[in-house]
Amino acid sequence: MTRLLFLTGNAGKLVEATQFFAPLGYQVEQFLIDGEVPTVIEPQADDLRYVALSKIEQAIAHLDACGQKAAVLVEDAGLFIDELNGFPGVYSASILEQLGLSGILKVMSDMNERGAEFRACAALWDGGQVIFGEGICRGTITKETRGEKGFGYDPIFSPEEEGTARTFGEMSSAEKGKYSHREKALKSLKNQLG
Protein backbone atom coordinates (compact mmCIF):
# COMPACT_ATOMS: atom_id res chain seq x y z
CA MET A 1 0.00 0.00 0.00
CA THR A 2 1.24 3.50 -0.82
CA ARG A 3 0.65 6.09 1.91
CA LEU A 4 -1.39 9.03 0.66
CA LEU A 5 -1.52 11.96 3.06
CA PHE A 6 -4.70 14.02 2.56
CA LEU A 7 -4.32 17.56 3.81
CA THR A 8 -7.81 18.32 5.04
CA GLY A 9 -9.60 19.12 8.28
CA ASN A 10 -12.84 17.76 6.85
CA ALA A 11 -13.73 14.30 8.19
CA GLY A 12 -16.37 13.80 5.46
CA LYS A 13 -13.86 14.35 2.67
CA LEU A 14 -11.43 11.98 4.38
CA VAL A 15 -14.03 9.19 4.42
CA GLU A 16 -14.84 9.72 0.74
CA ALA A 17 -11.18 9.72 -0.34
CA THR A 18 -10.33 6.69 1.83
CA GLN A 19 -13.12 4.65 0.23
CA PHE A 20 -12.09 5.79 -3.23
CA PHE A 21 -8.36 5.08 -3.01
CA ALA A 22 -8.36 1.83 -0.98
CA PRO A 23 -9.06 -0.43 -4.00
CA LEU A 24 -6.26 1.35 -5.90
CA GLY A 25 -3.65 0.35 -3.32
CA TYR A 26 -3.44 3.68 -1.50
CA GLN A 27 -3.81 3.98 2.24
CA VAL A 28 -5.30 7.42 2.83
CA GLU A 29 -4.34 9.13 6.09
CA GLN A 30 -5.05 12.61 7.28
CA PHE A 31 -1.87 14.71 6.90
CA LEU A 32 -0.94 15.63 10.46
CA ILE A 33 2.23 17.02 11.96
CA ASP A 34 2.45 16.71 15.76
CA GLY A 35 -1.24 15.78 15.75
CA GLU A 36 -2.33 18.92 13.87
CA VAL A 37 -3.32 19.57 10.27
CA PRO A 38 -0.43 21.74 9.01
CA THR A 39 -1.44 25.32 8.33
CA VAL A 40 -1.89 26.31 4.71
CA ILE A 41 -2.87 29.75 3.54
CA GLU A 42 -5.75 29.69 1.06
CA PRO A 43 -5.17 32.34 -1.59
CA GLN A 44 -8.14 34.60 -2.39
CA ALA A 45 -8.86 33.54 -5.96
CA ASP A 46 -11.98 32.68 -7.93
CA ASP A 47 -10.37 29.63 -9.49
CA LEU A 48 -10.42 26.31 -7.60
CA ARG A 49 -7.41 24.99 -9.54
CA TYR A 50 -5.32 27.98 -8.54
CA VAL A 51 -6.25 27.36 -4.90
CA ALA A 52 -5.47 23.63 -5.20
CA LEU A 53 -2.05 24.37 -6.74
CA SER A 54 -1.19 26.77 -3.94
CA LYS A 55 -2.32 24.24 -1.32
CA ILE A 56 -0.33 21.33 -2.80
CA GLU A 57 2.82 23.45 -3.00
CA GLN A 58 2.45 24.33 0.66
CA ALA A 59 1.68 20.69 1.53
CA ILE A 60 4.84 19.46 -0.26
CA ALA A 61 6.89 22.05 1.67
CA HIS A 62 5.40 20.75 4.95
CA LEU A 63 6.19 17.16 3.94
CA ASP A 64 9.81 18.07 3.13
CA ALA A 65 10.13 19.92 6.42
CA CYS A 66 8.97 16.94 8.49
CA GLY A 67 11.04 14.44 6.49
CA GLN A 68 8.16 12.05 5.71
CA LYS A 69 7.98 10.07 2.48
CA ALA A 70 4.47 9.76 1.05
CA ALA A 71 2.17 10.92 -1.71
CA VAL A 72 0.08 14.00 -0.88
CA LEU A 73 -3.49 14.96 -1.77
CA VAL A 74 -5.32 18.27 -1.46
CA GLU A 75 -8.76 19.18 -2.73
CA ASP A 76 -10.80 22.32 -2.98
CA ALA A 77 -14.52 22.46 -3.65
CA GLY A 78 -17.41 24.89 -3.70
CA LEU A 79 -21.10 25.27 -4.43
CA PHE A 80 -21.92 27.53 -7.39
CA ILE A 81 -25.57 28.67 -7.49
CA ASP A 82 -26.82 29.75 -10.95
CA GLU A 83 -29.21 32.49 -9.81
CA LEU A 84 -26.53 33.98 -7.57
CA ASN A 85 -24.04 34.16 -10.45
CA GLY A 86 -21.99 31.31 -9.02
CA PHE A 87 -21.99 32.56 -5.45
CA PRO A 88 -20.87 31.34 -2.90
CA GLY A 89 -18.31 29.48 -5.08
CA VAL A 90 -14.82 29.85 -3.63
CA TYR A 91 -16.39 31.51 -0.56
CA SER A 92 -18.55 28.44 0.20
CA ALA A 93 -16.85 27.62 3.49
CA SER A 94 -17.08 31.10 5.01
CA ILE A 95 -20.64 31.68 3.75
CA LEU A 96 -21.79 28.40 5.26
CA GLU A 97 -20.19 29.40 8.55
CA GLN A 98 -21.80 32.84 8.52
CA LEU A 99 -25.29 32.04 7.18
CA GLY A 100 -25.77 28.35 7.82
CA LEU A 101 -27.99 26.27 5.54
CA SER A 102 -31.10 28.07 6.80
CA GLY A 103 -29.59 31.42 5.81
CA ILE A 104 -28.86 30.19 2.28
CA LEU A 105 -32.41 28.86 1.94
CA LYS A 106 -33.74 32.20 3.17
CA VAL A 107 -31.72 34.12 0.57
CA MET A 108 -33.20 31.79 -2.07
CA SER A 109 -36.75 31.69 -0.71
CA ASP A 110 -38.25 33.64 -3.65
CA MET A 111 -36.23 31.92 -6.34
CA ASN A 112 -37.87 29.37 -8.58
CA GLU A 113 -34.74 28.72 -10.63
CA ARG A 114 -32.73 26.59 -8.21
CA GLY A 115 -30.01 25.12 -10.43
CA ALA A 116 -26.54 24.85 -8.95
CA GLU A 117 -23.37 22.83 -9.20
CA PHE A 118 -20.66 21.56 -6.96
CA ARG A 119 -17.18 21.86 -8.40
CA ALA A 120 -14.07 20.17 -7.08
CA CYS A 121 -10.41 20.33 -7.97
CA ALA A 122 -8.03 17.75 -6.50
CA ALA A 123 -4.24 17.83 -6.74
CA LEU A 124 -2.01 14.85 -6.01
CA TRP A 125 1.76 14.84 -5.64
CA ASP A 126 3.18 11.36 -6.23
CA GLY A 127 6.69 12.22 -5.11
CA GLY A 128 7.74 13.37 -8.57
CA GLN A 129 4.97 15.39 -10.17
CA VAL A 130 1.66 17.10 -9.40
CA ILE A 131 -1.45 15.95 -11.26
CA PHE A 132 -4.87 17.61 -11.18
CA GLY A 133 -8.39 16.22 -11.43
CA GLU A 134 -11.57 18.25 -11.74
CA GLY A 135 -15.22 17.31 -11.33
CA ILE A 136 -18.64 18.95 -11.54
CA CYS A 137 -21.97 17.73 -10.19
CA ARG A 138 -25.09 19.56 -11.44
CA GLY A 139 -28.19 19.61 -9.32
CA THR A 140 -30.85 21.58 -7.52
CA ILE A 141 -30.98 23.50 -4.25
CA THR A 142 -33.94 22.07 -2.36
CA LYS A 143 -36.47 24.24 -0.53
CA GLU A 144 -35.76 22.68 2.83
CA THR A 145 -32.92 20.75 4.46
CA ARG A 146 -33.26 16.98 4.11
CA GLY A 147 -31.08 14.26 5.59
CA GLU A 148 -28.29 14.21 8.09
CA LYS A 149 -25.62 12.31 6.21
CA GLY A 150 -22.59 13.82 4.50
CA PHE A 151 -21.42 17.30 5.42
CA GLY A 152 -21.52 20.95 4.44
CA TYR A 153 -24.21 21.73 1.87
CA ASP A 154 -25.23 18.08 1.38
CA PRO A 155 -28.69 18.44 3.02
CA ILE A 156 -29.81 21.12 0.54
CA PHE A 157 -28.32 19.73 -2.69
CA SER A 158 -30.00 17.14 -4.86
CA PRO A 159 -27.97 15.85 -7.85
CA GLU A 160 -29.76 16.16 -11.19
CA GLU A 161 -29.93 12.38 -11.70
CA GLU A 162 -32.27 12.29 -8.69
CA GLY A 163 -34.52 15.20 -9.75
CA THR A 164 -35.24 16.51 -6.29
CA ALA A 165 -36.02 13.08 -4.87
CA ARG A 166 -33.03 12.84 -2.55
CA THR A 167 -30.38 15.20 -1.31
CA PHE A 168 -26.76 14.15 -0.76
CA GLY A 169 -27.69 14.38 2.92
CA GLU A 170 -30.03 11.44 2.42
CA MET A 171 -27.44 9.22 0.73
CA SER A 172 -24.67 6.99 2.01
CA SER A 173 -21.20 8.10 0.91
CA ALA A 174 -21.15 5.26 -1.65
CA GLU A 175 -24.44 6.51 -3.15
CA LYS A 176 -23.22 10.11 -3.16
CA GLY A 177 -20.06 8.86 -4.87
CA LYS A 178 -22.06 7.81 -7.95
CA TYR A 179 -22.73 11.48 -8.71
CA SER A 180 -20.32 13.57 -6.74
CA HIS A 181 -17.95 16.23 -8.02
CA ARG A 182 -15.23 14.92 -5.70
CA GLU A 183 -15.55 11.36 -7.02
CA LYS A 184 -15.25 12.71 -10.58
CA ALA A 185 -12.17 14.73 -9.65
CA LEU A 186 -10.60 11.68 -7.98
CA LYS A 187 -11.49 9.46 -10.99
CA SER A 188 -9.66 11.89 -13.23
CA LEU A 189 -6.61 11.60 -10.94
CA LYS A 190 -6.93 7.82 -11.05
CA ASN A 191 -6.90 7.78 -14.87
CA GLN A 192 -3.70 9.80 -14.86
CA LEU A 193 -2.09 7.50 -12.28
CA GLY A 194 -2.52 4.66 -14.81
Ligand code: IMP
Ligand atom coordinates in the same frame (compact mmCIF):
# COMPACT_ATOMS: atom_id res chain seq x y z
P1 IMP B 1 -13.50 23.32 0.97
O1 IMP B 1 -13.15 22.61 -0.29
O2 IMP B 1 -13.22 22.43 2.15
O3 IMP B 1 -12.91 24.68 1.08
O4 IMP B 1 -15.07 23.44 0.96
C1 IMP B 1 -15.76 24.63 0.82
C2 IMP B 1 -17.14 24.50 1.41
O5 IMP B 1 -17.93 23.69 0.57
C3 IMP B 1 -17.18 23.90 2.80
O6 IMP B 1 -18.15 24.58 3.56
C4 IMP B 1 -17.60 22.47 2.56
O7 IMP B 1 -18.34 21.97 3.65
C5 IMP B 1 -18.46 22.62 1.32
N1 IMP B 1 -18.37 21.40 0.51
C6 IMP B 1 -17.30 20.96 -0.19
N2 IMP B 1 -17.57 19.76 -0.75
C7 IMP B 1 -18.85 19.47 -0.38
C8 IMP B 1 -19.67 18.33 -0.61
O8 IMP B 1 -19.30 17.34 -1.24
N3 IMP B 1 -20.89 18.39 -0.06
C9 IMP B 1 -21.34 19.45 0.68
N4 IMP B 1 -20.60 20.51 0.94
C10 IMP B 1 -19.35 20.51 0.42
